[in-house]
Amino acid sequence: MESLQAQPPLSKEGMNLIGEIMQIGIFSVGDRTADPATGRAPTEQERIKGTVELALRAEQAGLDVFATGEHHIPPYVTSSPTTLLSFIAAKTSTLNLSTSTTLITTNDPVKIAEDYAMLQHLSDGRLDLMLGRGNSGPVYGWFGKETRDGISLAVENYALLRRLWDEERITWEGKFRTPLQNFQSTPRPLGGKAPFVWHGSVRSPEIAEQAAYYGDGYFANHIFGPPQHTARMIDLYRDRFEHYGHGTADQAIVGIGAHAYIRKNSQDAVREFQPYFDNAPMFPGGSALSDYMAQTPTIAGSPQQVIEKTLSFRSYTGGVQRILFALEVGGVPLKTALEQIDMLGEHVVPVLRKELASTPA
Known part of the structure; x- marks a missing residue:
């Protein structure tokens, strides 16, 4: 890694930002894909x-998290996740709010620091964010960056953000922005504790x-990839988490995504x-749905089938938060999406919470 130096172990307070109880929620990328039944896009x-x-509806259904992506290209509408999440924060009271992508590569770290600290205050701390490079x-060019600098931007920008x-x-x-002299971002993080950060990657x-x-x-946004690849990425993260002195490998803080x-009934x-x-468009054209489900975390089925497949993820992810x-x-x-949330909240989430609380990974 570039510009990385030894870090102190993660504080107990930092770990408590997520906690030991697994969170279950939904994420939306905000695309305006047309309904194939009507041909109409919203x-x-x-x-x-x-x-x-x-x-x-996610809060009403008892889910823990709602996350939204960040995109700046049609047909997506989620170009301003902080605006969207601020509006949602004002209408909710228990839901944890997150991003499923905050573009660490093309956003100015100063603006990320200030925008998300502001949102942290407005939401009374019900905020974390997931950093990514987007797809x-x-x-990159629209924001004055080069695609080939993606990893270097992610490393330098996050070091500054921290x-x-x-x-x-x-x-x-x-290397990538103007210098800062005796600079203070404002507002400061709520209670002196920065929002918890996830680093998302495929x-x-x-x-x-x-x-x-x-x-x-x-x-590990493994919604498209085979389990073997996801397992390698998570194993790498766990090994290095322990290497840097933040705790044992099984204490590493892992999240996963699934369709x-x-x-x-399954039929x-x-x-x-x-x-x-x-x-x-994100699915490979010409693929059989049954084959794709067998090879990836995508699940179309009954509540019991969703529960069983989700629990099976632990065979290659270990315990997740x-x-x-x-x-x-x-x-x-x-x-239909609202109906899906109701099904998830009523039939799937309570069983998952019970099973995951009583059965070790």
């Missing part, structure tokens, strides 16, 4: 307000290393999900 306002409805190459949150005033000079070992180095959480589509789930699977489900891929309409 308007930008419909999609934005619909995302708020998803978050409110849209053109975004100092902005942890130190009252800093003097700093790096394929980059450098990001797993970065998360371990700082003692932060690592979110799900839930109906009372209905598969039949209904098939057109959304075929319609979603957070699971986020994507329930609206491929143009799933808002009404």
